[in-house]
Amino acid sequence: MYSEKVMEHFRKPRNMGEIPDADGVGTVGNPVCGDMMTVYIKVRDNHIDDIKFKTFGCGAAIATSSMVTELAKGKTLEEAKKIGRSDVAESLGGLPKVKMHCSNLAADALHAAIEDYEKRKGTKR
Amino acid sequence: MDHTAGRPVEPRVTEAMLPYTESLYGNPSSVHSFGQEARQAIEEARAKVAELINAEREESIIFTSGATESNNMAIKGVAYRNKDRGTRIITSSIEHMSVLNPCKFLTTKGFKVTFLPVDKYGFVDLASLEKELNNETILVSIIYANGEIGTIQPIKKISQIVHGKNAYLHVDATAANGQVPIDVNDEGIDLLTISSNDMYGPKGVGALYIRRGTRLEPSIHGGGQEQGLRSGTENLPSIVGLGKAAEMERKEMPTESERLKKLRDKLINGLLDHIPHSFLNGHPTKRLPNNAAVRYSFIEGESILLDLDMKGVAASSGSACTAKTLEPSHVLRAIGLKHEEAHGSLLFTLGKQNTEEEVDYVIRIMPDIVKRLRRMSPLTPKELRE
Numbered sequence: 268m269y270s271e272k273v274m275e276h277f278r279k280p281r282n283m284g285e286i287p288d289a290d291g292v293g294t295v296g297n298p299v300c301g302d303m304m305t306v307y308i309k310v311r312d313n314h315i316d317d318i319k320f321k322t323f324g325c326g327a328a329i330a331t332s333s334m335v336t337e338l339a340k341g342k343t344l345e346e347a348k349k350i351g352r353s354d355v356a357e358s359l360g361g362l363p364k365v366k367m368h369c370s371n372l373a374a375d376a377l378h379a380a381i382e383d384y385e386k387r388k389g390t391k392r
Numbered sequence: 393m394d395h396t397a398g399r400p401v402e403p404r405v406t407e408a409m410l411p412y413t414e415s416l417y418g419n420p421s422s423v424h425s426f427g428q429e430a431r432q433a434i435e436e437a438r439a440k441v442a443e444l445i446n447a448e449r450e451e452s453i454i455f456t457s458g459a460t461e462s463n464n465m466a467i468k469g470v471a472y473r474n475k476d477r478g479t480r481i482i483t484s485s486i487e488h489m490s491v492l493n494p495c496k497f498l499t500t501k502g503f504k505v506t507f508l509p510v511d512k513y514g515f516v517d518l519a520s521l522e523k524e525l526n527n528e529t530i531l532v533s534i535i536y537a538n539g540e541i542g543t544i545q546p547i548k549k550i551s552q553i554v555h556g557k558n559a560y561l562h563v564d565a566t567a568a569n570g571q572v573p574i575d576v577n578d579e580g581i582d583l584l585t586i587s588s589n590d591m592y593g594p595k596g597v598g599a600l601y602i603r604r605g606t607r608l609e610p611s612i613h614g615g616g617q618e619q620g621l622r623s624g625t626e627n628l629p630s631i632v633g634l635g636k637a638a639e640m641e642r643k644e645m646p647t648e649s650e651r652l653k654k655l656r657d658k659l660i661n662g663l664l665d666h667i668p669h670s671f672l673n674g675h676p677t678k679r680l681p682n683n684a685a686v687r688y689s690f691i692e693g694e695s696i697l698l699d700l701d702m703k704g705v706a707a708s709s710g711s712a713c714t715a716k717t718l719e720p721s722h723v724l725r726a727i728g729l730k731h732e733e734a735h736g737s738l739l740f741t742l743g744k745q746n747t748e749e750e751v752d753y754v755i756r757i758m759p760d761i762v763k764r765l766r767r768m769s770p771l772t773p774k775e776l777r778e
Contacts, residue, residue, distance in 0.1 A: 269698075274698075277695070277698060278702065280768065283767070283768055294770070298731070298732035298735070298771055299730075299731040299732055300731070301692055301720075301731070301732075301735045302692075303770060303771065304770070305770045321768060321769065321770035322768055322769065322770070323690065323691065323692060323768075323769040323770055323771050324692050324695070325692055325694035325695055326694055326695050326698045328692075328695075329695060329768060
């Protein structure tokens with residue numbers, strides 16, 4: 268069902284946890300549909316200095332969350348905004364078709380966290 | 393520990409089937425001795441299945457391709473044949489898809505179907521049944537026990553209510569046969585769906601018990617086999633296998649059920665006792681001997697299954713994430729669980745091969761699996777995080 272890469276991230280998720288004094292927090296999904304993720308970011312010099320996630324959901328939901336934190340860490344905010352759902356799925360060696368829509372929300376959570384950061388800073392254009 | 397999904401065929405069943413896959417290939421409808429040998433094997437199997445459920449005569453057993461066909465045959469067969477008497481059908485909201493979907497189909501053919509609610513344990517609401525039954529009702533179809541929650545329905549009581557209005561009672565015993573003794577006479581069952589694989593028989597074969605005098609249309613028209621109700625040359629080796637499985641279950645069920653009940657209760661207690669925010673699905677005692685169904689808050693079933701699989705344990709879940717439809721199980725929703733509660737469901741169905749050591753192993757590894765996933769979940773309350 269899942270690729271090796273997905274299972275590897277599910278087994279050992281990267282950057283799992285919370286950042287209590289995060290600069291931006293984004294939550295997408297909800298427990299009713301079965302997937303919910305929160306992404307926390309710490310920003311320094313326009314770069315994502317630290318990033319962590321919390322996820323309720325299936326194997327794909329957990330693996331995509333882990334992967335998006337890996338892709339975004341160290342990137343500039345502009346670069347991070349360009350990380351899309353398909354980038355996450357591709358980096359994981361693909362996802363089952365049925366999971367592409369419902370469980371592939373991690374990029375959205377990242378974007379929501381960046382948006383929250385920009386809102387707080389008042390720099391949102 | 394996922395025996396509802398599939399069981400190994402018992403070696404004694406395979407052994408009984410083997411001669412009929414090779415040397416004994418006669419057509420039971422032929423007059424010559426090869427054919428008659430096959431005929432005799434089928435009738436012996438029929439007698440064994442009849443004996444398992446205390447059917448009054450062997451001829452009341454019809455062999456089919458499995459429980460799905462038996463359910464379709466019973467529901468559509470009775471509906472079409474008794475349309476002159478009425479067009480109302482009653483069933484429950486926790487039936488298998490092979491009952492729910494034929495019923496839904498019949499609503500497009502002029503029948504009116506009522507889906508009865510169940511309580512939090514999964515018991516069919518008898519007051520609703522009495523209220524909905526009237527002289528127009530021709531058939532009531534209720535599951536003996538649903539395999540997802542294990543709750544055993546009070547079939548005898550149900551049949552008394554149903555027969556009070558002269559309707560037929562069909563019972564889907566797929567998950568229950570081979571688990572609990574079923575007596576079609578004592579319990580007042582007019583049609584009973586019997587599955588083979590759930591009794592360690594081969595897949596692709598099943599049976600339908602039909603009480604004498606029950607009127608139903610044939611499901612397959614043709615050469616008139618199976619009393620003209622289900623034509624087609626009989627699936628000889630599989631029918632012999634089902635007969636053997638029924639014979640074994642009749643003899644071995646009492647001992648095995650007692651063993652499974654002990655394992656089940658140990659497993660349920662172990663899955664709930666050491667883990668906070670955990671709950672039982674179904675009724676604590678009136679449940680199938682092999683069924684341990686629980687749910688954990690704040691986490692999702694598919695990820696629990698993946699963690700268990702990595703540790704060599706196979707189980708099942710009613711979470712939407714494990715379903716093709718991406719909807720949580722209709723059975724869990726019917727017992728009143730919210731979507732997020734159904735997502736955290738976990739089902740173990742035990743079988744002959746499972747040992748107490750295996751149960752102990754699952755009880756030992758479960759707390760860490762739940763802890764790991766709860767640490768990741770944003771829904772977990774602070775006091776449960778470490």
